Amino acid sequence: CVTRIETIEGKVLAEQKPKREQVLDARIAYIVTDMLRDVIKGNGTAGHLNGRPGRPAAGKTGTSQNNKDAWFVGYTPNLVGLVYLGPDRGQKGLPAGAGALAAPVWATFMEKALVGVPPVDFTKPAGLVERAICDVTSLLATAVCPNHAEYFVAGTDPTVFCRVHRELHITICRKSGLPAGASCKDTEVRIFDAEHRPTGQCRRCSAWDNFWKWLTGKSDTKSDSGSGAGGGTGGGTGGGANDRDNQSQIGDDGPTGNDQNKERQQSPLRKLFSP
Ligand SMILES: [Zn+2]
Ligand SMILES: [Zn+2]
Structure with a gap:
């Protein structure tokens, strides 16, 4: 609140003793301050203050249509400052908005008014x-x-x-770098987001299994490998989301794999000799 109004010569025009009353939950006030601290940094509307006034501070710009009025109200934990710039008689607008004009005036005032006052941070309530x-x-x-x-x-x-x-935990075959199939032995779980998950499935490891089966007529891996379904171990579930025991996938509707069955229709021999 206003405690004293005086002329530039120091003549007191009005004076008031402040009465204090808490009107806002301290937690809400802290959150609002936290938001308003962003105004004077980075991409904030007064972001070009670029660290000024050199201590924890928060504020808000205000610009009316066609830059006719420019406000900046800002504060540190111990001082509030308000700057208004505008024409005496509402003729033409200012050459820029509040962030460019009023905020630097505010920062200059705060820097001078707080000379010798140690910087303090806003107190975070419980x-x-x-x-x-x-x-x-x-x-x-x-x-x-x-x-x-x-x-x-x-x-x-x-x-x-x-x-x-979405965070996808996908088991990757270290040999091929692709989502692992049931034949892959050297695997690790890696984390991907849903948009950048790897597609396809390791064929290198299942190719050897299938070749072995083709040679001997029996499989040396789990029964779901080379079951005659034409490769693509894991049944084309995609994203490596088969039922291996180290397989996990967070998110209840992970990749369906409907778009990843390109390799499905290949015979064991073709798989073996393709690159
Ligand atoms: Zn997100
Ligand atoms: Zn593999």
Whole structure:
């Protein structure tokens, strides 16, 4: 609130003793401040302040149509500053908006007003939780989402994970680098997002199994390999999602594999001699 209005010569025009009253939940205030801190950095509307005023601060620009008025209201934990720029009689607009004009005036004022005052950070109240949020969907981030941290009042934090960047645990054959089939022995589980999951399936290992079976008439692997279904061990489930015991896949509707059965119709011999 306004405590004193004085002229540039120091003549006091009005004075008021402040009465304090808390009007906002401290947790909400902290979250709003956390958002408004982004205004003066990076891609914020006053982002070109570029670290000014050199201490923890938050603020908000305000620009009216055609840049007629430009506001910036900003604060540190111990000082609030407000800048208004505009014509005395509403003729023409300013040459730029509030971020470019009012914010630097505010920053200059704050820097001078706080000379000698040690920087302090905003105090985080109890009862907040920090969550990684997907930049794209604003849902809880999976391990593969582009994400940023956000605060929530405990109990109001999102519980649903992003479904665009789904974390897929796919068993990969180390020999071929492709999703493993039942014949692959040297495998590891790797994590992919749904959009960049590998397609197809290792044929190299099953080719030897099939060749062995073709030679001897018996299989030396599990019965689901080379069962005469024309290769593609795992039945074309795609994405390596067969039933090997080290196979796991998070997400209840993972790749269906309907688009990945190109190799399915090949005989063991063709598989053996194809590259
Ligand atoms: Zn995501
Ligand atoms: Zn393999």
